[in-house]
Amino acid sequence: MSSQPATEEREASNLSKAGISAAYITLIIGCLFTILTTTRLTLLNFLVFTVLQVCYSALLWWMIGTAWKRPKRWQLVLAMGLLVLITEAVGLLPVIGLQWDWLLFQVTLALFFILLPLRIAICTGVLLYLAVVINLGWLDKWQWSQVYSSLLTLLPAFIFVALFSLTYRILELQKERAERLLHQLEVANAELERAHAQLQNYASEVEELTIVHERTRLAREIHDSLGHYLSILNIQLETISKLQERNPALAATEIAEARLVAAQSMQEVRNAVAALRPTSIATLSLAEALTQLGGEFERNAGETELTLDLDTRLPPISPDLQVALYRAAQESLTNIRRHARASKVLLRLRYEDGAVELLVLDNGKGAAQSTSEGQGGGFGLLGLRERIALLSGRVTSGPAEQGG
Numbered sequence: 001m002s003s004q005p006a007t008e009e010r011e012a013s014n015l016s017k018a019g020i021s022a023a024y025i026t027l028i029i030g031c032l033f034t035i036l037t038t039t040r041l042t043l044l045n046f047l048v049f050t051v052l053q054v055c056y057s058a059l060l061w062w063m064i065g066t067a068w069k070r071p072k073r074w075q076l077v078l079a080m081g082l083l084v085l086i087t088e089a090v091g092l093l094p095v096i097g098l099q100w101d102w103l104l105f106q107v108t109l110a111l112f113f114i115l116l117p118l119r120i121a122i123c124t125g126v127l128l129y130l131a132v133v134i135n136l137g138w139l140d141k142w143q144w145s146q147v148y149s150s151l152l153t154l155l156p157a158f159i160f161v162a163l164f165s166l167t168y169r170i171l172e173l174q175k176e177r178a179e180r181l182l183h184q185l186e187v188a189n190a191e192l193e194r195a196h197a198q199l200q201n202y203a204s205e206v207e208e209l210t211i212v213h214e215r216t217r218l219a220r221e222i223h224d225s226l227g228h229y230l231s232i233l234n235i236q237l238e239t240i241s242k243l244q245e246r247n248p249a250l251a252a253t254e255i256a257e258a259r260l261v262a263a264q265s266m267q268e269v270r271n272a273v274a275a276l277r278p279t280s281i282a283t284l285s286l287a288e289a290l291t292q293l294g295g296e297f298e299r300n301a302g303e304t305e306l307t308l309d310l311d312t313r314l315p316p317i318s319p320d321l322q323v324a325l326y327r328a329a330q331e332s333l334t335n336i337r338r339h340a341r342a343s344k345v346l347l348r349l350r351y352e353d354g355a356v357e358l359l360v361l362d363n364g365k366g367a368a369q370s371t372s373e374g375q376g377g378g379f380g381l382l383g384l385r386e387r388i389a390l391l392s393g394r395v396t397s398g399p400a401e402q403g404g
Contacts, residue, residue: 030103040097113165220383229265309348332360340364363404
């Protein structure tokens with residue numbers, strides 16, 4: 001924004017209703033004072049005086065009307081020049097018998113200090129006072145002894161009007177600035193309320209998404225931890241029911257194993273409630289936890305041979321990634337034991353080219369012939385994909401080329 005429109009806006013705001021009313025009241029008082037104190041009032045001088053006063057008032061009215069519309073600089077200068085000319089013309093009317101209207105000079109001086117910049121207003125005010133000096137000197141035929149008294153009387157009036165108008169202008173500017181700041185404050189307050197409402201909506205959405213995410217995570221943890229042990233327990237109970245009559249000793253061994261699995265299930269539930277992390281990962285390294293998981297698999301699936309290939313050097317990885325890999329191996333071995341009917345299983349962990357790869361391969365009947373997770377209503381593979389996807393990983397499952 002340029003400085004000129006801002007100046008014109010200030011000029012327009014300075015012409016408030018109080019200032020306009022004061023200007024017109026002063027014009028009316030000066031007009032009445034001149035007419036009532038004139039001893040030789042004729043139709044001619046009355047008409048001339050009235051025409052000049054009407055022209056001055058009309059010009060002042062035009063300035064006030066255009067000031068609100070931001071007049072151009074040359075229009076303002078032209079209007080002020082015409083006002084000065086009319087003021088000087090009225091000041092010369094005592095030649096035709098009218099009383100000298102000194103109040104009109106005060107109105108013009110007040111407009112200088114209200115509308116013009118301070119330096120220009122001071123310069124034009126001094127020039128206006130010099131014009132008064134010349135005017136009175138010419139009317140008194142340059143008898144300075146009589147002019148001095150009038151000039152000394154008018155000087156305090158000029159100074160008072162100038163200071164009063166300048167003070168009035170400063171107060172109007174301060175009022176305008178306060179109103180503008182108040183408006184900005186109201187706008188900012190409204191924007192703040194809208195932002196607060198949006199923030200509340202965002203907070204509600206984030207809270208809802210957090211709850212959904214936490215529920216999904218809990219579902220994965222319950223399936224991966226408790227579901228794993230319950231699957232083992234279910235298989236062992238089926239084995240016990242078959243061996244109870246044929247081989248009571250072996251059935252007793254399976255019962256002891258089932259009790260151990262049940263105890264591990266209870267411990268896993270406690271761990272899930274406490275931290276939702278498996279005990280093995282919390283106390284062991286990833287390779288050690290996978291070795292322990294393989295041992296559990298071999299004890300509960302004695303007909304299946306498990307090969308562990310964990311001889312790889314892993315970089316420091318986050319606990320979340322360790323848990324994800326452990327759960328992936330756990331879910332894979334559980335599915336193999338339940339569905340694959342495999343005789344050989346390979347569990348391999350590798351770190352190559354900045355990526356960790358976990359491979360679980362079996363020689364069973366394959367996914368195409370078995371009951372899938374989706375068909376069986378399970379959530380294992382779905383939860384596994386979600387868990388790995390959160391860590392920018394990828395899960396691939398399905399039948400191998402060589403079977404299994």
